[in-house]
Amino acid sequence: MSGVILGFDFGVKKIGIAVGQQVTRTANPLTIIRARDGIPDWDALDDIMNEWQPQQLVVGLPLNMDDTPSDMSALAEKFGRRLNGRYNLPVEMMDERLSTFEAQQRAEGEETVDAIAATVILESWLTR
Numbered sequence: 029m030s031g032v033i034l035g036f037d038f039g040v041k042k043i044g045i046a047v048g049q050q051v052t053r054t055a056n057p058l059t060i061i062r063a064r065d066g067i068p069d070w071d072a073l074d075d076i077m078n079e080w081q082p083q084q085l086v087v088g089l090p091l092n093m094d095d096t097p098s099d100m101s102a103l104a105e106k107f108g109r110r111l112n113g114r115y116n117l118p119v120e121m122m123d124e125r126l127s128t129f130e131a132q133q134r135a136e137g138e139e140t141v142d143a144i145a146a147t148v149i150l151e152s153w154l155t156r
Contacts, residue, residue: 031049031050031082031083031084032047032048032049032080032081032082032083033047033048033049033050033055033082033083033084033085033086033150033153033154034046034047034048034058034076034077034080034082034084034085034086034150035047035048035055035085035086035087035088035122035146035147035149035150035153036085036086036087036088036107036111036146036149037088037124037127037128037131037142037143037145037146037149038066038087038088038090038100038103038104038107039063039142040063040065040066040100040103041062041063041064042060042061042062042063042142043060043061043062043063043068043107043142043146044057044060044141044142044143044144044145044146044147045057045058045059045060045061045076045143045146046058046143046144046146046147046149046150047080047082047150048086048147048150048151048153048154050084050154053151053154053155054151054154055147055150055151055154056147057140057143057144057146057147058076058080058143058146059076059143060140060142060143061073061076066103066106066107068107070114077115082117083117083118084117084118084119084120085108085111085112085115085117085118085119085120086119086120086121086122086149086150086153087104087105087107087108087111087119087120087121087122087149088104088121088122088123088124088127088145088146088149089101089104089105089121089122089123089124090104090124090125091123091124091125093125104121105121108121120153122149122150122152122153122156123152124145124148124149124152127145127148127149127152128141128145130145130148131144131145131147131148134148
């Protein structure tokens, strides 16, 4: 597969988004959209989807260190199913353990952490 891939770091208040390219296996932070109780700003997400026209979506799956699902796992999986249903694109879940820690190490400011976490998740998916 070639083309654009969007990666998501799901949260109940905000969702970090990264854009990647299968051919180069690179990813970059794109933006953060707001969410209310885990429901994304669909209008903002529609605009991003229309602009980037991705062929694949990757959502971070927050697992515990012992491989068990975390409290957020079910919400992230539900978000992935909603993306698939709304945009009719393949969605893969990607283990996101330690992505926030790595994002905090890379981030310039607090506001960018979620988009960088999405980048870390997408980079992991691209190089797996």
